Amino acid sequence: xxxxxxxxxxxxxxxxxxxxxxxxxxxxxxxxxxxxxxxxxxxxxxxxxxxxxxxxxxxxxxxxxxxxxxxxxxxxxxxxxxxxxxxxxxxxxxxxxxxxxxxxxxxxxxxxxxxxxxxxxxxxxxxxxxxxxxxxxxxxxxxxxxxxxxxxxxxxxxxxxxxxxxxxxxxxxxxxxxxxxxxxxxxxxxxxxxxxxxxxxxxxxxxxxxxxxxxxxxxxxxxxxxxxxxxxxxxxxxxxxxxxxxxxxxxxxxxxxxxxxxxxx
Amino acid sequence: xxxxxxxxxxxxxxxxxxxxxxxxxxxxxxxxxxxxxxxxxxxxxxxxxxxxxxxxxxxxxxxxxxxxxxxxxxxxxxxxxxxxxxxxxxxxxxxxxxxxxxxxxxxxxxxxxxxxxxxxxxxxxxxxxxxxxxxxxxxxxxxxxxxxxxxxxxxxxxxxxxxxxxxxxxxxxxxxxxxxxxxxxxx
Numbered sequence: 198x199x200x201x202x203x204x205x206x207x208x209x210x211x212x213x214x215x216x217x218x219x220x221x222x223x224x225x226x227x228x229x230x231x232x233x234x235x236x237x238x239x240x241x242x243x244x245x246x247x248x249x250x251x252x253x254x255x256x257x258x259x260x261x262x263x264x265x266x267x268x269x270x271x272x273x274x275x276x277x278x279x280x281x282x283x284x285x286x287x288x289x290x291x292x293x294x295x296x297x298x299x300x301x302x303x304x305x306x307x308x309x310x311x312x313x314x315x316x317x318x319x320x321x322x323x324x325x326x327x328x329x330x331x332x333x334x335x336x337x338x339x340x341x342x343x344x345x346x347x348x349x350x351x352x353x354x355x356x357x358x359x360x361x362x363x364x365x366x367x368x369x370x371x372x373x374x375x376x377x378x379x380x381x382x383x384x385x386x387x388x389x390x391x392x393x394x395x396x397x398x399x400x401x402x403x404x405x406x407x408x409x410x411x412x413x414x415x416x417x418x419x420x421x422x423x424x425x426x427x428x429x430x431x432x433x434x435x436x437x438x439x440x441x442x443x444x445x446x447x448x449x450x451x452x453x454x455x456x457x458x459x460x461x462x
Numbered sequence: 463x464x465x466x467x468x469x470x471x472x473x474x475x476x477x478x479x480x481x482x483x484x485x486x487x488x489x490x491x492x493x494x495x496x497x498x499x500x501x502x503x504x505x506x507x508x509x510x511x512x513x514x515x516x517x518x519x520x521x522x523x524x525x526x527x528x529x530x531x532x533x534x535x536x537x538x539x540x541x542x543x544x545x546x547x548x549x550x551x552x553x554x555x556x557x558x559x560x561x562x563x564x565x566x567x568x569x570x571x572x573x574x575x576x577x578x579x580x581x582x583x584x585x586x587x588x589x590x591x592x593x594x595x596x597x598x599x600x601x602x603x604x605x606x607x608x609x610x611x612x613x614x615x616x617x618x619x620x621x622x623x624x625x626x627x628x629x630x631x632x633x634x635x636x637x638x639x640x641x642x643x644x645x646x647x648x649x
Contacts, residue, residue, distance in 0.1 A: 445564035448611045
């Protein structure tokens with residue numbers, strides 16, 4: 198029996214709820230705890246506001262008010278919310294999902310704070326499934342015996358960092374749109390690679406539709422990784438940093454260029 | 463450059479810049495007044511660049527988050543004219559500067575080594591913006607143009623009140639260099 202902990206960014210995260218729900222049904226896998234950040238942390242809100250600016254409002258509406266459950270258009274048939282219906286995800290927040298599977302649920306201010314370290318140290322998981330919530334520091338990374346898994350919405354090692362779907366499109370690397378499951382280390386998306394999936398673009402695709410489809414595939418990729426490490430069928434492949442570079446939040450004007458490029462395809 | 467002209471441009475562009483950068487309109491205005499917006503060029507030669515480079519602590523332009531004065535202009539010159547070994551140092555520092563700007567965002571390049579007056583501080587920031595634009599053109603690496611656009615966006619609110627002509631001209635130069643690069647790379 199392998200023990201895992203799920204780190205979640207917020208109690209409404211649909212991705213986190215799906216990972217918890219799916220992992221809880223796996224044989225030889227125990228979800229020994231879910232650690233979620235409290236939504237009310239001034240320091241974090243300031244940090245996110247500084248990083249995301251106006252985009253934070255969109256995130257709040259999507260993840261907090263709508264709890265990530267509202268399909269926006271026909272493109273979102275393949276979406277997290279559709280997946281939630283297919284796998285009969287219990288209604289409610291992450292706390293409710295945990296309650297339905299009898300999983301201990303912990304709230305912390307930050308995944309790196311002392312409260313979080315105490316919880317994780319007590320559980321001593323084999324693996325941590327990271328489903329979002331900022332940077333993870335060395336103290337947390339060192340706790341699980343196998344490692345911390347993260348699903349990155351980009352193809353590593355080429356595209357590390359932020360907005361890498363958009364950057365790959367901007368650079369005409371349409372075959373570099375996809376996602377990578379990797380073990381986290383102290384760098385930004387620099388840890389050993391476990392699994393990768395490319396995404397085929399469709400006519401009429403927009404950044405939003407591509408992101409929706411990528412998001413929908415994240416829970417199954419995470420589960421595949423957890424299973425592979427449990428069964429020892431996956432071997433982490435170290436990255437060569439010189440094969441890629443770090444990208445950052447895309448400026449709205451450059452983003453418009455990407456949208457144009459997609460529309461003209 | 464007429465001080466009033468600069469302020470007029472900034473006032474005119476206030477609405478344009480509301481939604482991120484739409485500075486091409488500013489550049490279009492500037493094209494009508496090229497003579498009035500000339501900035502006294504700062505001459506960098508091989509000797510001064512070499513001396514500056516050899517004085518860099520550990521070869522880094524950022525020391526404890528503080529920018530070494532002259533970084534923008536000298537790195538730009540070295541990237542264009544420097545030796546292979548100098549360019550390797552330049553490339554390392556460009557990545558370092560890019561990460562600093564993207565992580566610190568509005569607080570980036572605020573702290574500068576031995577710089578106390580506001581004008582010098584802003585000239586240095588705009589010089590880094592120009593460096594990023596040129597680097598984007600040199601390497602076709604759009605991450606640098608992306609960061610330059612952000613730097614110009616973040617600087618904009620500080621130009622809604624009167625500032626020195628030199629500082630304003632320096633900002634306008636950063637904007638027009640951005641537009642030149644955008645015209646070439648985002649067309």
